[in-house]
Amino acid sequence: MKGTVMRSTGSFYDVLAEDGKKYNCRVRGKIRLEGIKETNPVAVGDYVIIDLEHEIGSITEILPRHNHILRQSVKKTGHSHVLAANIDQALLVVTLALPRTSLGFIDRFLVSAEAYRIPQIIIFNKRDLLVEEEAIYVNQLINLYESIGVTCFSTSAHQDDLVEVRKILQNKVTLIAGHSGVGKSTLLNRIAPTISQAVGDISTFSEKGMHTTTFAEMFPLDNKTYVIDTPGVKEWGLVEMSEQELSDYFPEMRDLRLECKFGARCIHINEPKCAIIDAVQNEKIAISRYQSYYSMVLGEDNRK
Ligand SMILES: Nc1nc2c(ncn2[C@@H]2O[C@H](COP(=O)(O)OP(=O)(O)OP(=O)(O)O)[C@@H](O)[C@H]2O)c(=O)[nH]1
Numbered sequence: 001m002k003g004t005v006m007r008s009t010g011s012f013y014d015v016l017a018e019d020g021k022k023y024n025c026r027v028r029g030k031i032r033l034e035g036i037k038e039t040n041p042v043a044v045g046d047y048v049i050i051d052l053e054h055e056i057g058s059i060t061e062i063l064p065r066h067n068h069i070l071r072q073s074v075k076k077t078g079h080s081h082v083l084a085a086n087i088d089q090a091l092l093v094v095t096l097a098l099p100r101t102s103l104g105f106i107d108r109f110l111v112s113a114e115a116y117r118i119p120q121i122i123i124f125n126k127r128d129l130l131v132e133e134e135a136i137y138v139n140q141l142i143n144l145y146e147s148i149g150v151t152c153f154s155t156s157a158h159q160d161d162l163v164e165v166r167k168i169l170q171n172k173v174t175l176i177a178g179h180s181g182v183g184k185s186t187l188l189n190r191i192a193p194t195i196s197q198a199v200g201d202i203s204t205f206s207e208k209g210m211h212t213t214t215f216a217e218m219f220p221l222d223n224k225t226y227v228i229d230t231p232g233v234k235e236w237g238l239v240e241m242s243e244q245e246l247s248d249y250f251p252e253m254r255d256l257r258l259e260c261k262f263g264a265r266c267i268h269i270n271e272p273k274c275a276i277i278d279a280v281q282n283e284k285i286a287i288s289r290y291q292s293y294y295s296m297v298l299g300e301d302n303r304k
Pocket residue numbers: 125126127128129155156157158159178179180181182183184185186187198199200201202203205209210211212213214230231232233
């Protein structure tokens with residue numbers, strides 16, 4: 001029988017099957033998608049074939065993925081972790097403080113989604129905690145990211161009714177990601193009170209985050225709308241890619257780079273007559289975005 005993986009605990013999976021029932025399954029034997037070294041062979045959102053002959057079902061096959069969001073795992077080099085598969089859009093929840101999300105982290109997440117042309121949304125949460133200058137800064141970031149095609153919201157999960165956010169989720173499968181403690185589960189509970197995901201206790205909150213959500217799980221909001229809550233990630237390592245690929249995943253560089261003097265050989269670092277460097281100098285490309293690109297090309301280890 002065919003089904004969709006709704007929840008993954010690492011060794012067990014809840015699969016929503018074609019018959020409308022949920023089955024607890026294990027992976028039997030070796031299944032692996034071609035060419036990918038993953039720490040988790042089966043991810044939430046995967047379409048799978050399950051065999052229900054035994055008491056505990058088993059996943060016998062993963063059907064081809066439309067896409068997935070991959071991040072380089074920090075412990076095992078060369079391995080990558082699939083956050084979710086077969087998604088329509090990726091929503092990153094970020095905060096300026098408690099915890100702080102860096103622009104490098106945001107940009108690496110966007111690149112990982114753009115690699116599969118997965119539309120991106122950023123929610124700047126905890127607006128109620130911002131002082132005036134911080135609120136102005138958030139607005140500047142919203143202008144920057146909207147200018148490169150990312151849909152942005154500034155929210156307070158405690159105060160807002162989130163009508164606009166709910167609208168953008170409609171009829172789609174949305175992955176929700178971000179550092180631990182940014183308010184992913186709080187937002188979800190607010191959007192769909194039936195969900196009631198556990199939320200971290202602010203009194204025990206530390207800058208490091210406490211990982212209240214421990215497993216990725218997909219929730220239906222209605223029969224066409226699904227959201228995937230994920231455990232907070234501390235670092236976002238980029239899966240290895242060439243410089244050519246990388247600038248293709250920066251929407252503001254994609255077309256412009258054709259105008260570089262060295263054409264496709266230009267990696268936009270120190271070449272003469274580079275259209276990208278010109279655009280940074282003319283403030284047509286944001287310096288923070290270029291800095292992110294630069295550190296990705298150099299493979300600098302600033303994953304946070
Ligand atoms: N002031 C304020 N606090 C918030 C807001 N959203 C969430 N919080 C608080 O932030 C803490 C963490 O929220 P969670 O929803 O557990 O965060 P999470 O992103 O799901 O974290 P993990 O599950 O660990 O990845 C909780 O104490 C929430 O009440 C907000 O908009 N404003």
